[in-house]
Amino acid sequence: xxxxxxxxxxxxxxxxxxxxxxxxxxxxxxxxxxxxxxxxxxxxxxxxxxxxxxxxxxxxxxxxxxxxxxxxxxxxxxxxxxxxxxxxxxxxxxxxxxxxxxxxxxxxxxxxxxxxxxxx
Amino acid sequence: xxxxxxxxxxxxxxxxxxxxxxxxxxxxxxxxxxxxxxxxxxxxxxxxxxxxxxxxxxxxxxxxxxxxxxxxxxxxxxxxxxxxxxxxxxxxxxxxxxxxxxxxxx
Numbered sequence: 001x002x003x004x005x006x007x008x009x010x011x012x013x014x015x016x017x018x019x020x021x022x023x024x025x026x027x028x029x030x031x032x033x034x035x036x037x038x039x040x041x042x043x044x045x046x047x048x049x050x051x052x053x054x055x056x057x058x059x060x061x062x063x064x065x066x067x068x069x070x071x072x073x074x075x076x077x078x079x080x081x082x083x084x085x086x087x088x089x090x091x092x093x094x095x096x097x098x099x100x101x102x103x104x105x106x107x108x109x110x111x112x113x114x115x116x117x118x119x120x
Numbered sequence: 121x122x123x124x125x126x127x128x129x130x131x132x133x134x135x136x137x138x139x140x141x142x143x144x145x146x147x148x149x150x151x152x153x154x155x156x157x158x159x160x161x162x163x164x165x166x167x168x169x170x171x172x173x174x175x176x177x178x179x180x181x182x183x184x185x186x187x188x189x190x191x192x193x194x195x196x197x198x199x200x201x202x203x204x205x206x207x208x209x210x211x212x213x214x215x216x217x218x219x220x221x222x223x224x225x226x
Contacts, residue, residue: 044207044217044218044219044220045156045207045209045220046217047215047216047217061214062121095163095164097163104152104211104214105169105211106166106169106175106209106211107154107156107164107166107215108175110163110164111163112163
């Protein structure tokens with residue numbers, strides 16, 4: 001069973017970058033893909049991208065290409081999402097979410113979310 | 121991107137009654153459709169995948185149907201804990217979500 005624990009809330013200035021971590025406390029990520037999804041205040045869900053940690057294959061939503069980077073460390077069962085050139089409309093809760101297998105699939109497991117606030 | 125459209129935006133139903141939520145894709149996605157429930161301050165929870173298969177631990181009052189472009193989530197005998205926001209998600213391509221349906225107590 002995968003239990004995903006995310007890093008704490010962040011406050012960032014416009015133009016800076018943020019890095020959010022997601023660690024599996026329930027075991028290896030070797031058979032999972034880790035996705036990143038965000039939710040702006042009072043809004044819906046938006047997929048940023050994903051990584052297959054054991055293969056180091058990364059896929060990004062076109063909207064975030066060039067601004068998002070997703071990495072993983074299989075030795076610590078952790079994944080990371082870095083978003084650069086932050087703007088005020090990047091203020092959102094960022095979730096990591098896992099699914100088994102390597103094809104696009106529904107998200108069985110979710111982290112608790114990390115609030116990122118972008119403000120000057 | 122595949123665009124998912126949910127209706128209605130808000131649905132008011134009394135406890136014990138049935139709720140029917142709709143989701144439409146702007147292109148065919150076979151049965152690669154999931155439904156999630158989200159309560160305030162919580163992460164979404166997977167309810168249904170493959171358009172009609174309940175996820176582990178999901179009560180039988182939740183059911184999904186449809187394929188292609190039209191999908192439905194039905195919740196019978198609504199319980200107090202069912203009032204939440206529901207999202208559909210397609211995973212036929214890189215995932216996209218509907219904008220959500222808020223299910224509120226009438």
